[in-house]
Amino acid sequence: MAPIQNSRVIFNSIPEGYPVPGETLIIENESIDLDNDPLGGGVLVQIVCISVDPYLRSRMREPHVPSYAPAFTLHKPIHNHAVARVLRSENADVKPGQHLYGWFDFAHYQIVDAEGLKRMRILPEGSGVPWSVYVGVGGMPGQTAYYGWKELEPKKARRHLSGETIYISTAAGPVGCTVMQLAKAAGLKVIASAGQETKLQFLRELGADVVFNYKTADLDDVLKEHAPLDIYWDHVGGKTLDTVLPRMKVHGRILIVGHMSSYNNAPDPVYNLDRFLALRIKMLGFLVIDHDEKYSKEFYEVVPGKIARGELKYNETVVRSLEEAPQLILDVQQGNNFGKAVIVLADD
Amino acid sequence: MAPIQNSRVIFNSIPEGYPVPGETLIIENESIDLDNDPLGGGVLVQIVCISVDPYLRSRMREPHVPSYAPAFTLHKPIHNHAVARVLRSENADVKPGQHLYGWFDFAHYQIVDAEGLKRMRILPEGSGVPWSVYVGVGGMPGQTAYYGWKELEPKKARRHLSGETIYISTAAGPVGCTVMQLAKAAGLKVIASAGQETKLQFLRELGADVVFNYKTADLDDVLKEHAPLDIYWDHVGGKTLDTVLPRMKVHGRILIVGHMSSYNNAPDPVYNLDRFLALRIKMLGFLVIDHDEKYSKEFYEVVPGKIARGELKYNETVVRSLEEAPQLILDVQQGNNFGKAVIVLADD
Known part of the structure; x- marks a missing residue:
């Protein structure tokens, strides 16, 4: 297959006050060859859904200002907790078709190298909840x-x-x-x-x-x-x-x-x-x-099941294109979303 | 012996800003018969030394304002942590000559009834440190x-x-x-x-x-x-x-x-x-x-000994009359004392 366009949300300028769609965050395309681009011992994934959270605003800052989450890099894609499906893999532990949870770019496709792969979690298949749950009540x-x-x-x-x-x-x-x-x-x-x-x-x-x-x-x-x-x-x-x-x-x-x-x-x-x-x-x-090591095992054993059985309820605000991401990010800052804000780019 | 005059420091008015000597706090005398006044099952004591602490300011407030220590009562004597020597006792556990630690009035003499006595601690005799230590580094x-x-x-x-x-x-x-x-x-x-x-x-x-x-x-x-x-x-x-x-x-x-x-x-x-x-x-x-029950035993076992051996050093600002108490209380608010502020009224 020939290279295709992969659109991504880019951190274009540091906002004062609320982030401005089309100024703070812009959409840019890169070319990606899904069949042939080298993976560096990692994987090529298709992003299924990306979380939009209030704390993202704190990452749109000058890099020298200290905070708990790293500043976004100007003119690079922003990223956040997301679920992605593996398309190709050079890692023996990760198979095509599996779903990963971790920090992914606001993009349709991404190559994650061997080092980046270490920070990903393989999600269970067939747990009975939509993937978006894993960036919401079943995620961070x-x-x-x-x-x-x-x-x-x-x-x-x-x-x-x-x-x-x-x-x-x-x-x-x-x-x-x-x-x-x-x-x-x-x-x-x-x-x-x-x-x-x-x-x-x-x-x-x-x-x-x-x-x-x-x-x-x-x-x-x-x-x-x-x-x-x-x-x-x-x-x-x-x-x-x-x-x-x-x-x-x-x-x-x-x-x-x-x-x-x-x-x-x-x-x-x-x-x-x-x-x-x-x-x-x-x-x-x-x-x-800070508390992930202490509680994450218990969390994944308990919470997705509770959600699947309807014991833990939630709401979502969903958009279905990357182009809507900058506005959704602003909406979350202004409280205009209802429940978990999520960008869903693929259904499985 | 005939009744004698017992001078006391009275809470006369609620201050705005710093407490004003002679206005917020005044000296008044009462008559007390050291030999014959009834003790209600308690003790008559002579106050040896009284602590002056920064937090006393918070007690000079309207009684309805909540805080961690009770408000002083207008037109009554103020009180604080002090050491007092027992002159007479109607309580089998407390002997004349013993020293008590607890909240006592800013006064020379005071009758503490059976109920009040329950909140007092009997201090050890001959521990090698001055009594004032027990309202300072060896006290609260x-x-x-x-x-x-x-x-x-x-x-x-x-x-x-x-x-x-x-x-x-x-x-x-x-x-x-x-x-x-x-x-x-x-x-x-x-x-x-x-x-x-x-x-x-x-x-x-x-x-x-x-x-x-x-x-x-x-x-x-x-x-x-x-x-x-x-x-x-x-x-x-x-x-x-x-x-x-x-x-x-x-x-x-x-x-x-x-x-x-x-x-x-x-x-x-x-x-x-x-x-x-x-x-x-x-x-x-x-x-x-809040932590007295957990640590007080250990404290009295460890700290007075450290002070006696010179391992724990301290400084004191001492005044030797009740008449100077209102000014000392103000000095503590303004940081004009050096080290523990204490009123010493008797030497043993």
Whole structure:
């Protein structure tokens, strides 16, 4: 077969504020020969689906600025967690037709060399869930929820003993809704917020005890009525965190999982840190990769099965072309998606 | 003996900003009959020495404002950790001449009833250290340092392996200088700050690796040169905490032990909380009483002996009359004392 065009999403410029489709991120084509291009002991894959996550914004920065995930390289393809099907392989452990999970380019095809292959996981075939699940509740976001939940060691409700109270911001996303379902299953009282009526409805269906729209309700009023909180699962930071701090219980725990309020803006000031001493609060910055070795085996044994049996519900916002990726990335920053945002490029 | 005058320090008004001697706190006399006043199954004591600590400011508040220590009651005597000698006793377990440690009034004499007596500790006689030690490095401040140090689980220096780096703010105080000596004994690199040359000299003598005056040096410049930090032992909060956050190491720990910056002022805004995720910081509000059960036995077995043998050094600012207490309390808020501030009212 002759070489074909492989379109890819390129990091074109460092944004100030929100990333601008067609400026921050552009589409470019390269030529690829699926039959003959050398693989360097690795594999040629076709990308099946790619995850779009809030944290991607933090990677669109100057390379010298330190952060937990490496900066994207200007004028190179961006990449993220994805599922890809093997078309050709020079590695004895990986067969054509198998599906891999790992960081892949926003592209249709990619060659992964022997070194890159070491960081990939071979996914099980026939598990009864769509591949997109493995970049959502069955992938990094689900792992964030599952591992973080384990680390929090929440007190479950028992006979004559009610469970703890948790507030989850951006609860309709794949991390939030997974935490919510784990929390409800353990008998906790769950307070959950989102910014759209469809999302709020989803949270009600999942059984959240208190659901509110953070764009219209006053957070402090809600917490005054339904707190104090044992746990705050924070995806937002800034003013939300500042409002939550005085509403924590003594020995309350805060898990910092994201800081949406400052991805695209200067950070809000936080004033209520004197509550740390008064309430002996514990606050942890939580990053999924730190806990992968401890929990990933258990995660893959437990979670995909729960999803297949309908015990763990989720929602997706799907686009079916790479050309829509820059807009979807912006939508996720602005909360205009509903549930896990994913680019699906192939059906199997 | 006829009744005598017992002078006491009374909480007269709630301050805005710094407490004003003669206005916030005033001296009043009551009449007490040392021979005949009823004890309610408790004891009559003479106060030997009373501790003056930074946290006392947080107790001079409206009673409805929640905090970790109860608000002082208006028009009643203030109280704090003190050592008192038993003059009379109606309790079989407590003998005249014994010394008690606990919360006593800022007064010369006090009757403690049976209920109050339950919260007192009988101190050992003849331990070779002055009684004032038991409200300083051998009391609550020393316990704060000792228990907090244990909870931090610092990595000691071992052969071919250097220890962690710790920054201690207000390091010349009784908590700070105890942490400093524990840290040096464990081989950590210690960065320590204070606001007076005499204090800095004391820190150098104790072996701090980096000593600076926080009033004249630029904290960020110091940390740029000597950080990143594994541990920040925070007595200050506010701008200091904000400057420290980006200078922490990955998985750095912050112990919030005080927040001097907001005892007398509105809190400073803190902006750098996004570092929690990037660096996976753990921050804990630490209060000594939460850990008393776990560590107090060990503390009394270990620490007074170390002090008696000169292995744990300290400094004191001593006043010898109750009339000077309101000014000493203000001095502690403004950092004008050097080392443990204590009111000594009797020599044995």
